[in-house]
Amino acid sequence: MRLKDKVAIVTGGASGIGEASVRAFADEGAKVVIADFAERGQEVSDELNAAGYDTLFVKTDVTSESQTKHLIEKTVEKYGRLDIMYANAGIAKDAPAAELSYEQWKQTIDINLSGVFLSDKYAIEQFQKQGGGGTIVNAGSIHSFVSLPNPTAYSAAKGGVKLLTQNLCTAYAKEGIKVNAICPGYIETPLLKEVDEAGLNHLKSLHPEGRLGRPEEIAKAVVFLASDESSFINGTTLLADGGYTAQ
Numbered sequence: 001m002r003l004k005d006k007v008a009i010v011t012g013g014a015s016g017i018g019e020a021s022v023r024a025f026a027d028e029g030a031k032v033v034i035a036d037f038a039e040r041g042q043e044v045s046d047e048l049n050a051a052g053y054d055t056l057f058v059k060t061d062v063t064s065e066s067q068t069k070h071l072i073e074k075t076v077e078k079y080g081r082l083d084i085m086y087a088n089a090g091i092a093k094d095a096p097a098a099e100l101s102y103e104q105w106k107q108t109i110d111i112n113l114s115g116v117f118l119s120d121k122y123a124i125e126q127f128q129k130q131g132g133g134g135t136i137v138n139a140g141s142i143h144s145f146v147s148l149p150n151p152t153a154y155s156a157a158k159g160g161v162k163l164l165t166q167n168l169c170t171a172y173a174k175e176g177i178k179v180n181a182i183c184p185g186y187i188e189t190p191l192l193k194e195v196d197e198a199g200l201n202h203l204k205s206l207h208p209e210g211r212l213g214r215p216e217e218i219a220k221a222v223v224f225l226a227s228d229e230s231s232f233i234n235g236t237t238l239l240a241d242g243g244y245t246a247q
């Protein structure tokens with residue numbers, strides 16, 4: 001029960017790594033707000049509440065400033081406070097730069113970087129209002145560190161998330177606010193649904209473990225970063241990548 005009675009928001013909590021983290025947070029005793037623009041967030045919440053957990057779905061587009069403010073308001077209205085923000089929502093539609101439309105570039109930067117900024121900004125405002133600090137985990141990636149030809153906007157956004165995480169640590173650590181990023185290798189989630197079998201085999205071969213990660217493996221690392229077990233870990237990144245960046 002490492003998150004007993006903590007109030008957590010998971011953006012992008014309706015699928016993949018976010019959904020696995022919602023379940024892991026709830027198992028650790030947290031009250032969890034699932035923030036997603038996909039209606040499936042309600043199904044996940046209903047299922048968990050029927051099993052005795054305490055969760056809430058707030059339909060949210062993380063690129064909307066007003067919806068992000070509304071997310072924090074609904075969280076505080078229901079649970080009285082906010083302790084953990086996991087800014088996880090993201091997309092991965094990309095192409096080498098010459099083939100990437102400016103519209104697609106902007107959409108990726110909007111969701112994967114500006115969405116993280118908005119989630120963090122309004123979480124920090126709430127932490128300051130209630131006092132006593134708080135914890136943020138941001139969605140980075142191996143592509144916060146290394147790239148490939150295809151993930152152009154994605155790498156720019158994830159590189160930005162890494163430095164945003166460092167920046168927020170330097171600005172708010174004195175207020176008891178802890179800000180870290182989780183940086184997975186390739187993980188079996190719907191994000192990779194457009195990759196064919198040959199592509200998936202290639203991605204597997206890029207990891208020394210010779211396999212993709214599972215969402216639950218990332219969720220365990222996120223629980224560690226969100227909990228007091230990581231009390232002196234601030235402004236850093238936790239690579240959970242089966243050795244991808246060790247090569």
Ligand SMILES: NC(=O)C1=CN([C@@H]2O[C@H](COP(=O)(O)OP(=O)(O)OC[C@H]3O[C@@H](n4cnc5c(N)ncnc54)[C@H](O)[C@@H]3O)[C@@H](O)[C@H]2O)C=CC1
Pocket residue numbers: 011012013014015016017018035036037038060061062063088089090091092111112115139140141142183184185186187188189190191192
């Ligand atoms: N699957 C992978 O291989 C890796 C994923 N990541 C990152 O982990 C995070 C989660 O990815 P997955 O679980 O794999 O993806 P996923 O596609 O399974 O889940 C992403 C969730 O984010 C939601 N979402 C997307 N745009 C949104 C928006 N504007 N507002 C609210 N919700 C939005 C989607 O509806 C979906 O429920 C992303 O930030 C991704 O970049 C990082 C490294 C590897």
Ligand SMILES: CC(=O)C(C)=O
Pocket residue numbers: 092140141142143184185186187191
């Ligand atoms: C596929 C992906 O989203 C990665 C590795 O960040």
